[in-house]
Amino acid sequence: MMMFVFVLIYLMLVLLRPQDYPQMAGFGIPILPLAMVSAAIAWVFSREKRFNAPQYLLLPLFLVALFLSLAVTGWIGGARIAAVDFLPCVISFFLLANAVNRPSYTRVIMTVIVLCAFVLAVHGVQQASSGVGWTGQTTVEDGRIQYVGIFSDPNDLGMLFVISIPMAVYLGSRGGFLGMRRLFWFCGCLLLCYGIYLTNSRGSFLAVVTMTAVYIWIQRGRVWAAMLGAGALVLLRLMPSRLDQLNVQESSASGRIDAWYEGMQMFITHPLLGVGAGQFTQHHYLTAHNSIILVLAETGIIGFALWFAFIGYGFWMMYRIVRFEPEFEDEDDILEWQDARTIALALLVALSGFFAAAFFLSRSYVILLYLLSALVVAHHSNVLARFPALGELRLGNHVLRWIVLTLGAVACFYVVLKVLLAMG
Structure with missing residues (x-):
């Protein structure tokens, strides 16, 4: 319990970022590192450690x-910096995945994430109306909202809103308090959607369409998903946003495709370990603008295979829970399984939304991805502990599968890139 409390505090600091407010600059207290270290110490002394994923x-x-990826070039100092910069993501993943060891804790974490997203959305509404939020942060030049710290980019802020929407829908679906709970969470969904509109992030708009399509595909089938997804895209193109400029000839899109091409060339010339973590912009004036190509270019096929399997298992875990059909006789077991499946569906939709947006952004190493992945792993472990018939996933049984899928993903991306270059 103590570990969970420390992790909860750390999570709120990561999302709300009070330590990044200009008003806090004079204190000089490393609040976030202290919270992470406290949670890590609590984990070390915890008896409930698990590594079953x-x-x-x-x-x-x-x-x-x-x-x-950097050490092989002889730059040991840079390699240490890259590892230290990414280490908080690794630690955060382990802490959250271990702390959420009960189904009720999963709901608490989802509640905290969504409530924090509500706070940031309200900040954005204030910012949009007055030009500045209570943090002192102003809108960017074209009027798009932003927050502080890791959410000081409208695209990152939009991604938080995106992954929070399916969680809010799940929390609202549970009802209670004469319908007031459902009303609160569904009104919160509207707030998050408005927040996405204020970020004017094309990736976030596309993520909402993707999440809608994935949800309908799971619940109604591919045909309905394709029809409604296409309809949603048309509707979004008619809305006053940057999405109506989305085509391969548009300067921003063209620059992204050029960056993808350069990233593929980096991979071709440095196939094993890439050009080095954080070195993409040393070889091209723009960042990759694609989370897949960024990892591929900077860490080569070795790093990409590990990262791709890490991400792939998350999708696989949630999908197998959603599709698994156990047979129960006890009504309590049926209700418990239905809730577990609904949570898995919400997390699967959230993952789909994150990666729909991340496909057009360089977000391979952001902490938000690894917090979401930790919640996915924790939920799978909790469901597996309660329903062993689901079956454990073991890496040793899937090595060949991931090698084939990794090579297939690289080949598919290369073909897509060629098509886009031809269209441009």
Whole structure:
């Protein structure tokens, strides 16, 4: 319990960022590192440690790949910096995945994430109306809202709103308090959608469409998902936003495609460990603008295979819970399984939204991804402990599968890139 409390405090500091307010600059207290260290100490003394998911091995190995991507060039100092910069993501993943060891804790974490997103959305509404929020942060030049710290980019702020929407929908679906709970969470969803509109992030708009399509696909089938997804895209193109400029000839899109091409060339010339973590912009004037190509270019096929498997297992875990159909006779077991499946669906939709946005952004190493992944792993472990028939996933049984999928993903991306270059 103590560990969970410390992790909860750390999570709120990561999302709300009070330590990044200009008013806090004079204090000089490293609040966030202290919170992380406190949670880590509580984890060390906890009796309930678990490492029963492939991600517990894949993520540290990816950290090693980041280090080696620079170490092999002889730049040991840079390799240490890259590893230290990514280490909080690794620690955060382990802490959250271990702390959430009960289904009720999963709901608490989802509640905290969504409530923090509400706070940031309200800040954005204030910012949009007056030009400045209570943090002292102003809108960017074109009027798009932003927050502080890791959410000082409208795209990152939009991604938080995106992954919070399916969690809010789940929390609202549970009802209670004469319908007031449902009303609160669903009104919160509208607030988050408005926040996404204020960020004017094309990736976030596309993420909402993707999440809608994934949800409908799971619940109604592919045909309905394709039809409603296409309809949603048309509707978004008609809205006053930057999405109506989305085509391969548009300067921003063209620059992204050029960056993807340069990233692929970096991978071709440095296939094993890439050009080095954080070195993409040393070889091209723009960042990759794609989370896949960024990892591929900077860490090569070795790092990308580890990262791709780490991400892939998260999707696989939630999908298998959603599709698994156990047979129960006890009504309590049925209700418990239905709740577990609904949470898995919400997390699967959130993952889909994150990566729909991250496909057009360089967000391979952001902490938000690894916090979401930790919640996914924790939920899978909790469901597996309660319903062993689901079956444990073991990395050793899937090595060949991930090698094939990794090579296939690289080949598919290369073909897509060629098509886009031809269209441009």
